[in-house]
Amino acid sequence: QTVVTQEPSLTVSPGGTVTLTCASSTGAVTSGYYPNWFQQKPGQAPRALIYSTSNKHSWTPARFSGSLLGGKAALTLSGVQPEDEAEYYCLLYYGGAQRVVFGGGTKLTVL
């Protein structure tokens, strides 16, 4: 069974920078996994932030960026705002089986 792993929790200070990562049990994450990133606040539906590794949706704030880092997908928040406190999920696409797997989520605390 394929497992996608994220940091369970991270803490960052307002105005700081933090990087969340997303790893696959099958090996290094490449652009061919088309990593997506989502933000979910309590009681709300997830909101899409990044698709295909680094592409932003029209509504994605500029302080969010996606990349590949050390064999993992990465989401970097620069100049963190208090409203960025949320759960963040990554999604990887396994093309061979045409299926999607979500990571377990990272709870980001802004403190």
Add this chain to the structure above:
Amino acid sequence: QVQLQESGPGLVKPSQTLSLTCTVSGGSISSGGYYWSWIRQHPGKGLEWIGYIYYSGSTYYNPSLKSRVTISVDTSKNQFSLKLSSVTAADTAVYYCARGRSSSSVDYWGQGTLVTVSS
């Protein structure tokens, strides 16, 4: 702007079939080019992809649920649906419908609907 809205029973008895519908507004399913997904979230847990359907009717399901899942589309009503058979308490979750511009992405989400499996 595309909007998605889930509807269906909030309570389903064990062993029965869970049925949900997603109504799409602000865009036509039949216009093509998009993948229409169902995703669920167990209480206090992470997201689980259930499956998706292309407007043509091609479907792809999570292998762990494949034997119990059917996703279908009704282009005349601009809706797509989820059926999950033989439900147990483990199927209690918030169910989301969503749209993706490709099989590898999700952009718009519905607000989600809680389905509880209990007698």
